[in-house]
Amino acid sequence: MCLSIPAKIEKIQGETAVCSVGGSTYEANLMMLSVDELKPGDYVLIHTGFAIQKLDSEEAEASLKAFADLKKLNEEMDVEEQEKNQRLI
Numbered sequence: 001m002c003l004s005i006p007a008k009i010e011k012i013q014g015e016t017a018v019c020s021v022g023g024s025t026y027e028a029n030l031m032m033l034s035v036d037e038l039k040p041g042d043y044v045l046i047h048t049g050f051a052i053q054k055l056d057s058e059e060a061e062a063s064l065k066a067f068a069d070l071k072k073l074n075e076e077m078d079v080e081e082q083e084k085n086q087r088l089i
Helices: 057-088
Strands: 005-013 016-021 024-029 043-047 050-055
Touching: 005 024, 005 057, 016 043, 024 043, 043 057, 050 057
Parallel strands: none
Antiparallel strands: 005 016, 005 043, 016 024, 024 050, 043 050
């Protein structure tokens, strides 16, 4: 399964963008997109180090919210599993 993540462009240096997501920064190669159409503050999908698609901010924020919701659900399930295992001991 392939997964690309929406990231916000912080700065552009030639064909490379410094992007942020989840408090971390990543470099993304922009050769698959038109650099002239991108600016800091824009969102792009990053996959294997390449920006593969520009996203509008609403779409990006909805995707990031879905990732956050899944992370929270996973953490809740981990806690439930740990509590269940403690009861079995």
